[in-house]
Amino acid sequence: MKKEIVRIEGLRKSIHGSQVLNGLNLSVYEGEILGMTGLSGSGKSVVAEILSGSRSFEEGEICLAKSRSGPGTGRKRNRNGAENGIFHIRSAPNLFPCLTIEENICLMEPGIGPGFFFPTRMQLRKVREAAHSLEIGWDEKASVSSLSLYEKHQISLLRAWYLHAKLLIIDNITNDYTEEEFRKLGQLLLKLRQKKVSILLIESMPERVTSFTDRLVILRNGRDEGILFREEYHQYDINKIMSGDYNLPGAVKREEVRQEQKVLMSVSQIHGKGLQGLSFYLNQGEVVGFTDEEDALCTDVWRLFQGNARIESGVVLLDGERIHMKIGREALIRLGFGYVDFYKNSIFPQLSLRDNLTITSLDRLTAKAMINTRLEKRVVQDLLESLHFSDENLKKPLGEISNREQLIAALYKWILNRSRVVVLNNVLSGTDMIMRNIVEQFLNELRRREMGALLFSPNTRELYELCDRIYRIQKGRVEDEIVVGERRGS
Amino acid sequence: MERDWKKETEFINRNTILAFAGNAGFSALYFVLLIWIGRAGKGIWLFGMTGLYLLAEAVFCAAYLKLLRGPLNQMAEAVKRASQDEYEAQNLRSQAEIFALQSQINPHFLYNTLDTIRSHALLCDATDIAAMTESLSTLFRYSISRPGEMATLKEELDNVRNYLLIQQYRFPDKVEYIVEGAEDETILNYQMPILTIQPIVENAIHHGLEMKIGKGHIKLRAIRTEDRITLMISDNGLGMSEEKLACLRQRLDGMQDRQKEYAGTGKRKRGGIALANVDRRLKFYYGQQYGLKVRSTLGVGTMVEINLPFEIKKGEE
Structure with missing residues (x-):
């Protein structure tokens, strides 16, 4: 007999007038890892927020082991998620950097009043026991701010376990993980499952959610449209259930780089903090990635292109002209660089799609201190037409419309800006298969326009999928150069 | 639904009793005051007291009706739903009766005939036909002879197996x-x-x-x-x-x-x-x-x- 930890029936929720959840049903059993995936906007995170009590719902019923919220209609909230043993682990860890790791773990313990010692010896002993049972260790002197993202998530999971979690909702936290960190997370979740903790693992990348889940719920248009058991996991079926009647988006064919392309940017003998003679080049119409076994995000190289690295010597040429890399990001944008980080952080959610697209190119659209709105409209319309994208949401605040439009705004504003080199940092983070195609189409557009792109990602496979060439960095210098086409051929 | 109904009825009963008790107490107080005023010979007070009494009664009635409006509406809704369900149930029953009348062939005749076909098939070494006939006969016995009854999951699964056995011959493998x-x-x-x-x-x-x-x-x-x-x-x-x-x-x-x-x-x-x-x-x-x-x-x-x-x-x- 299985024990049901949570049962959701007919859950409905609308946000900004659009139906986000449309009669969702879901059961989570004790000691199982239940995966949840779906296209962007299918309602995955809203389910997590409703279960943890941070969002209300309009219709439906949530039955927990102890209590029940609903049924009927009207605004309802599943209060006291944590009291019922439901913990929501988000991508941005909910930890206080000014406190120690142990203090962070004990802080949320109910019934703690003002006392002379915090945490008490008893609490410290319990924290260490909990950490030992999950085989988690940390440096006692380390502060929270010095931990990596994975380690912070590990501490959040430990805190939930320490506070007697029954259901852990892990909401898209692995976007910035390396493969190794993801594997470690899997091992930790399997240990928690052994201790009869139920886990709801929400992921937008289906290939990740299938790795160690027992069952998979696939959402489409705010409803559970598929439940697959482990032996039924087939990538085609998962993708098809996610997209429904629509045809599966085909793979975007990569534009071939012409052999006789000119060098767009060259970097030679850069010495500085973490860089020891870094040299490489970027051709026109080329996408180049960086990988480092010790630091998956190649932080030092990335920092160099942010314009805030400490450089001692070396030369960077862009279109044959020498540029100073210490001048800051804003000045680099003026010189022809463009930047895309996680797409949600690369937009202005209060501004419209049109304003977001043209914000970087206002200099060109301004005549006599006045913005030429007719030209602005025309430019945006032409762009959206070339992308076969509808312009119905052009005037709405970008934060209220779909994630796909947000991604388009984050990427294509640099094309309108006519940037020469676009620096993309973990751009596939939080994207679904359709959004991935948008990124690939954008890279093809860069190739066609003979622009260049530098790609940073903790996921090496993504680099091989998107780049034309990859530089392998070791100890601050290029150790090896991999031409992706040749590698595929071999 | 039944539980909700009970709850509403209890709520109405309790509040009605309380309201009537309160009202009776209030009226008694009014009459005591009236007698006292009559004895005291202050006739003009009678008008004021009566006006006050009527106003209080009106406010009381309005509040009482407002209090009961929700539960009464819900009760009416429950009664409506119940009668609708009963109507649907009646329709289903009459539909089932029609089907029963339509299949007035004596089931025993059907089973006996199927058994005879099975015996003939066995005599002719047609084991496939024998097996199919047996499955069909079992299927009929299960579905025709026990209308409206309850069955165990095991019986249900066996019935599915019989059904699939027949389908197996229609669409092999x-x-x-x-x-x-x-x-x-x-x-x-x-x-x-x-x-x-x-x-x-x-x-x-x-x-x-x-x-x-x-x-x-x-x-x-x-x-x-x-x-x-x-x-x-x-x-x-x-x-x-x-x-x-x-x-x-x-x-x-x-x-x-x-x-x-x-x-x-x-x-x-x-x-x-x-x-x-x-x-x-x-x-x-x-x-x-x-x-x-x-x-x-x-x-x-x-x-x-x-x-x-x-x-x-x-x-x-």
């Missing part, structure tokens, strides 16, 4: 049938309305697997929790388009005009009748929170989830 999670005695002995599973399996073959190129499968998974049994019947057939699925869900949710459908005046849409019928029967037996849920994707397959209540008896686990 077309359908693989897999049962998971139904090894537990408690689950196998669980009582449910007869012919709950077979119509769903029949639907899976007819709409999903018959037209599919190559071999398909039907999987039945049973999951038992503390308070319910969930049976998941999934196939990897053709699946349904989103539009068709929405139509079927509307039918299951009772969005379409059921009464017309029962009375036979509405046009019957093809497809989904069997599922809607099973769902309706389960909802009648167990309540609105149980019944069927359907998930389907074109080109992937369909999953029908049957939700049934389960009570752990004393002494059991």
Whole structure:
């Protein structure tokens, strides 16, 4: 007999007038890892927020082991998620950097009043026991701010376990993980499952959610449209259930780089903090990635292109002209660089799609201190037409419309800006298969326009999928150069 | 629903008693004051007191009616729903009677004839025909001779096997049938309305697997929790388009005009009748929170989830 930890029936929720959840049903059993995936906007995170009590719902019923919220209609909230043993682990860890790791773990313990010692010896002993049972260790002197993202998530999971979690909702936290960190997370979740903790693992990348889940719920248009058991996991079926009647988006064919392309940017003998003679080049119409076994995000190289690295010597040429890399990001944008980080952080959610697209190119659209709105409209319309994208949401605040439009705004504003080199940092983070195609189409557009792109990602496979060439960095210098086409051929 | 009704009635009773007691006390006080004023000879006060009394009564009545409006409305709604359900139940019963009259062939005659065919087939060494006839006979015995009865899950599963045996001869090596999670005695002995599973399996073959190129499968998974049994019947057939699925869900949710459908005046849409019928029967037996849920994707397959209540008896686990 299985024990049901949570049962959701007919859950409905609308946000900004659009139906986000449309009669969702879901059961989570004790000691199982239940995966949840779906296209962007299918309602995955809203389910997590409703279960943890941070969002209300309009219709439906949530039955927990102890209590029940609903049924009927009207605004309802599943209060006291944590009291019922439901913990929501988000991508941005909910930890206080000014406190120690142990203090962070004990802080949320109910019934703690003002006392002379915090945490008490008893609490410290319990924290260490909990950490030992999950085989988690940390440096006692380390502060929270010095931990990596994975380690912070590990501490959040430990805190939930320490506070007697029954259901852990892990909401898209692995976007910035390396493969190794993801594997470690899997091992930790399997240990928690052994201790009869139920886990709801929400992921937008289906290939990740299938790795160690027992069952998979696939959402489409705010409803559970598929439940697959482990032996039924087939990538085609998962993708098809996610997209429904629509045809599966085909793979975007990569534009071939012409052999006789000119060098767009060259970097030679850069010495500085973490860089020891870094040299490489970027051709026109080329996408180049960086990988480092010790630091998956190649932080030092990335920092160099942010314009805030400490450089001692070396030369960077862009279109044959020498540029100073210490001048800051804003000045680099003026010189022809463009930047895309996680797409949600690369937009202005209060501004419209049109304003977001043209914000970087206002200099060109301004005549006599006045913005030429007719030209602005025309430019945006032409762009959206070339992308076969509808312009119905052009005037709405970008934060209220779909994630796909947000991604388009984050990427294509640099094309309108006519940037020469676009620096993309973990751009596939939080994207679904359709959004991935948008990124690939954008890279093809860069190739066609003979622009260049530098790609940073903790996921090496993504680099091989998107780049034309990859530089392998070791100890601050290029150790090896991999031409992706040749590698595929071999 | 019955519990809600009880709660509303208790609420109305309690408040009515309180209101009448309060009102009686207030009136008594008024009359005592009236007598006192009469004795004191202050006639002008009589007008003021009476006006005050009438105003207080009016405020009291308005408040009382406002208090009871919600529960009374809910009660009226419950009565309306109950009478509608009763009407539907009556329609279902009369429909069943019509079907019973239509199949007035003596079932024993049918079984005897099938047995005779089976014997002849065995004499002619036609073992396939014998097996098919036996399955058909068992299938008829199960579905015709026990209308409206309850059956155990084991009997239901055996009935599905008999049905699939016949289908096996129609479409050799077309359908693989897999049962998971139904090894537990408690689950196998669980009582449910007869012919709950077979119509769903029949639907899976007819709409999903018959037209599919190559071999398909039907999987039945049973999951038992503390308070319910969930049976998941999934196939990897053709699946349904989103539009068709929405139509079927509307039918299951009772969005379409059921009464017309029962009375036979509405046009019957093809497809989904069997599922809607099973769902309706389960909802009648167990309540609105149980019944069927359907998930389907074109080109992937369909999953029908049957939700049934389960009570752990004393002494059991």
